[in-house]
Amino acid sequence: xxxxxxxxxxxxxxxxxxxxxxxxxxxxxxxxxxxxxxxxxxxxxxxxxxxxxxxxxxxxxxxxxxxxxxxxxxxxxxxxxxxxxxxxxxxxxxxxxxxxxxxxxxxxxxxxxxxxxxxxxxxxxxxxxxxxxxxxxxxxxxxxxxxxxxxxxxxxxxxxxxxxxxxxxxxxxxxxxxxxxxxxxxxxxxxxxxxxxxxxxxxxxxxxxxxxxxxxxxxxxxxxxxxxxxxxxxxxxxxxxxxxxxxxxxxxxxxxxxxxxxxxxxxxxxxxxxxxxxxxxxxxxxxxxxxxxxxxxxxxxxxxxxxxxxxxxxxxxxxxxxxxxxxxxxxxxxxxxxxxxxxxxxxxxxxxxxxxxxxxxxxxxxxxxxxxxxxxxxxxxxxxxxxxxxxxxxxxxxxxxxxxxxxxxxxxxxxxxxxxxxxxxxxxxxxxxxxxxxxxxxxxxxxxxxxxxxxxxxxxxxxxxxxxxxxxxxxxxxxxxxxxxxxxxxxxxxxxxxxxxxxxxxxxxxxxxxxxxxxxxxxxxxxxxxxxxxxxxxxxxxxxxxxxxxxxxxxxxxxxxxxxxxxxxxxxxxxxxxxxxxxxxxxxxxxxxxxxxxxxxxxxxxxxxxxxxxxxxxxxxxxxxxxxxxxxxxxxxxxxxxxxxxxxxxxxxxxxxxxxxxxxxxxxxxxxxxxxxxxxxxxxxxxxxxxxxxxxxxxxxxxxxxxxxxxxxxxxxxxxxxxxxxxxxxxxxxxxxxxxxxxxxxxxxxxxxxxxxxxxx
Numbered sequence: 001x002x003x004x005x006x007x008x009x010x011x012x013x014x015x016x017x018x019x020x021x022x023x024x025x026x027x028x029x030x031x032x033x034x035x036x037x038x039x040x041x042x043x044x045x046x047x048x049x050x051x052x053x054x055x056x057x058x059x060x061x062x063x064x065x066x067x068x069x070x071x072x073x074x075x076x077x078x079x080x081x082x083x084x085x086x087x088x089x090x091x092x093x094x095x096x097x098x099x100x101x102x103x104x105x106x107x108x109x110x111x112x113x114x115x116x117x118x119x120x121x122x123x124x125x126x127x128x129x130x131x132x133x134x135x136x137x138x139x140x141x142x143x144x145x146x147x148x149x150x151x152x153x154x155x156x157x158x159x160x161x162x163x164x165x166x167x168x169x170x171x172x173x174x175x176x177x178x179x180x181x182x183x184x185x186x187x188x189x190x191x192x193x194x195x196x197x198x199x200x201x202x203x204x205x206x207x208x209x210x211x212x213x214x215x216x217x218x219x220x221x222x223x224x225x226x227x228x229x230x231x232x233x234x235x236x237x238x239x240x241x242x243x244x245x246x247x248x249x250x251x252x253x254x255x256x257x258x259x260x261x262x263x264x265x266x267x268x269x270x271x272x273x274x275x276x277x278x279x280x281x282x283x284x285x286x287x288x289x290x291x292x293x294x295x296x297x298x299x300x301x302x303x304x305x306x307x308x309x310x311x312x313x314x315x316x317x318x319x320x321x322x323x324x325x326x327x328x329x330x331x332x333x334x335x336x337x338x339x340x341x342x343x344x345x346x347x348x349x350x351x352x353x354x355x356x357x358x359x360x361x362x363x364x365x366x367x368x369x370x371x372x373x374x375x376x377x378x379x380x381x382x383x384x385x386x387x388x389x390x391x392x393x394x395x396x397x398x399x400x401x402x403x404x405x406x407x408x409x410x411x412x413x414x415x416x417x418x419x420x421x422x423x424x425x426x427x428x429x430x431x432x433x434x435x436x437x438x439x440x441x442x443x444x445x446x447x448x449x450x451x452x453x454x455x456x457x458x459x460x461x462x463x464x465x466x467x468x469x470x471x472x473x474x475x476x477x478x479x480x481x482x483x484x485x486x487x488x489x490x491x492x493x494x495x496x497x498x499x500x501x502x503x504x505x506x507x508x509x510x511x512x513x514x515x516x517x518x519x520x521x522x523x524x525x526x527x528x529x530x531x532x533x534x535x536x537x538x539x540x541x542x543x544x545x546x547x548x549x550x551x552x553x554x555x556x557x558x559x560x561x562x563x564x565x566x567x568x569x570x571x572x573x574x575x576x577x578x579x580x581x582x583x584x585x586x587x588x589x590x591x592x593x594x595x596x597x598x599x600x601x602x603x604x605x606x607x608x609x610x611x612x613x614x615x616x617x618x619x620x621x622x623x624x625x626x627x628x629x630x631x632x633x634x635x636x637x638x639x640x641x642x643x644x645x646x647x648x649x650x651x652x653x654x655x656x657x658x659x660x661x662x663x664x665x666x667x668x669x670x671x672x673x674x675x676x677x678x679x680x681x682x683x684x685x686x687x688x689x690x691x692x693x694x695x696x697x698x699x700x701x702x703x704x705x706x707x708x709x710x711x712x713x714x715x716x717x718x719x720x721x722x723x724x725x726x727x728x729x730x731x732x733x734x735x736x737x738x739x740x741x742x743x744x745x746x747x748x749x750x751x752x753x754x755x756x757x758x759x760x761x
Contacts (some may be wrong), residue, residue, distance in 0.1 A: 014305035018213035020056030024221035025271025028053025030284025035067030062150035064312035079274035108391030117189030153197030158449035218257035400754030408432025507632030529632025535560035604669035653720030
């Protein structure tokens with residue numbers, strides 16, 4: 001039998017019931033079954049106080065969301081994207097996609113000094129998530145006027161005291177309460193900085209008592225001090241130290257509860273296990289249902305009293321925004337931001353449409369964060385957008401290693417608006433066993449910033465392994481230099497563009513062993529091919545991630561005409577005449593397509609296809625054969641990682657650029673399976689028809705190839721199959737591939753980690 005305190009006024013006035021929800025990260029999902037029980041019994045609290053995740057769950061409940069609704073929200077939330085997730089690739093401007101998500105670390109460079117981010121995780125997606133669900137109560141600034149009065153506990157780290165939110169933006173209150181120090185950035189408010197309320201008061205029942213609560217229902221997922229035996233890890237020691245004040249007062253705060261739902265004996269997951277939210281929810285039912293008799297007794301006690309109305313305030317699906325106010329966005333960036341956001345005054349918008357506009361503005365990659373809030377003035381609604389711009393100068397870096405190119409360190413400098421408005425200039429160095437560099441400049445222009453110029457210089461000094469019948473036969477020093485210039489027009493600023501290009505390429509090969517020391521299989525002293533071409537290209541990218549996408553499409557098509565095609569071939573046998581002059585001309589067409597199909601929430605189908613055709617002119621007098629000596633201008637197939645030089649195409653099972661061909665058609669199939677959120681297994685099958693002949697001769701045999709792909713005088717069939725085990729790590733993608741290739745009759749193994757030097761398209 002449960003006995004509640006005797007109240008002298010209990011016959012005439014409903015006792016004030018307070019619901020207090022503790023902090024505890026992911027464990028806060030365990031609060032939800034308690035809310036569902038309250039709903040089922042018709043118990044509506046008169047006050048909700050929460051800390052950290054308890055402030056979020058409690059905030060939603062105070063707005064009018066039912067326990068069932070909150071369970072649905074948490075069940076369908078994409079926690080990996082909300083907690084530290086960056087803007088989706090689908091929201092990134094097309095001219096920025098090539099650099100997005102390519103570095104392990106990045107920081108601003110201000111007045112000659114690095115400024116390291118004060119938080120490990122970005123909260124942009126989390127803010128948008130909270131703002132979306134808080135939209136029905138946007139006009140309510142006094143938390144006592146919410147369907148259930150609400151308070152959010154935070155910690156003022158400037159003055160060293162508790163700070164209780166009772167008015168203002170409920171989105172800010174919830175977000176501030178869960179600002180775990182060093183994990184999330186502190187919230188600036190009223191000339192102070194606010195962090196997680198759990199630092200000083202993780203289970204604030206004492207606040208509920210001071211606010212006149214007659215009956216306190218407390219749901220605690222945090223617990224108290226850990227015993228000595230459990231303080232055997234750095235993380236547990238740091239956690240207990242940082243929350244010492246709160247943990248010490250927790251027992252006395254528990255004693256203030258009339259109904260205490262103590263989840264700590266039943267929870268088997270930690271504060272960061274948001275991907276286990278469904279399991280935590282189920283564990284939360286245990287302690288909640290153990291208190292069912294107490295809840296029923298309370299329901300009977302108050303059944304004759306009038307209850308609060310607990311429902312979400314009604315609001316139209318669309319509402320008129322009379323004006324958009326952009327704050328703290330510099331003059332060089334404002335036109336680009338407005339164009340990408342595409343938010344126009346005196347138009348009607350849904351909450352999701354406003355959120356999409358903010359995401360598009362974030363997709364310019366100019367901001368570390370964009371905050372937003374509605375402003376209500378009489379009958380006018382303004383939408384304030386405040387930018388937190390990245391510095392003009394940024395330094396970025398990453399590590400990479402793979403079994404074919406060795407280890408390397410990528411160092412990048414990115415400058416914004418230092419050579420014209422709406423421009424980006426970058427220098428990237430690959431300090432590696434096989435080094436490279438990339439210098440890139442682009443500039444958006446036009447009224448809507450939908451036109452852009454791009455210039456790129458790319459160079460690599462490689463050691464290219466040459467294989468014969470699957471066996472390494474020779475090492476070649478392969479120097480590659482490329483100078484690309486493009487004039488592009490966006491079709492859709494987030495998805496597609498087309499343009500014209502003028503490019504110069506130089507490819508050289510030289511045996512690693514000098515001919516006077518040892519003969520090489522080519523009988524070559526050195527080789528160089530130079531090519532100047534003009535091209536028309538089209539690019540479409542709707543993939544949702546840079547690495548391991550689960551949906552979307554990629555398409556790149558290019559047709560080019562060579563204007564200058566010069567070959568130099570010096571033989572090691574000096575009795576042979578060297579070759580120095582132009583080859584016959586050629587026109588190239590290549591296309592790459594990939595479709596990612598979500599077949600299941602953990603399985604993605606991959607369908608890819610590539611073609612590369614070479615339309616070769618007849619040889620004129622004085623010209624050298626392109627088929628014999630134009631290797632540097634053909635297509636290169638092979639490898640497990642896409643390389644920066646153009647005209648290279650992945651074919652798992654082959655070594656990096658192991659095969660070159662003037663013509664090819666290729667199909668790739670895969671089944672990407674998420675064993676966990678970060679661990680993947682992808683079986684794959686690859687088939688190609690390849691040849692080193694003119695297009696006419698090739699196409700006659702392309703669909704019934706009979707040749708040996710290691711001798712491409714006729715169309716040949718190339719097959720491989722295998723499986724790739726991958727891990728999505730903070731260093732970048734980790735890939736371990738095992739594949740079998742026909743004709744070689746051996747298993748090939750590839751291992752790679754990190755993000756190598758990339759190219760612009």
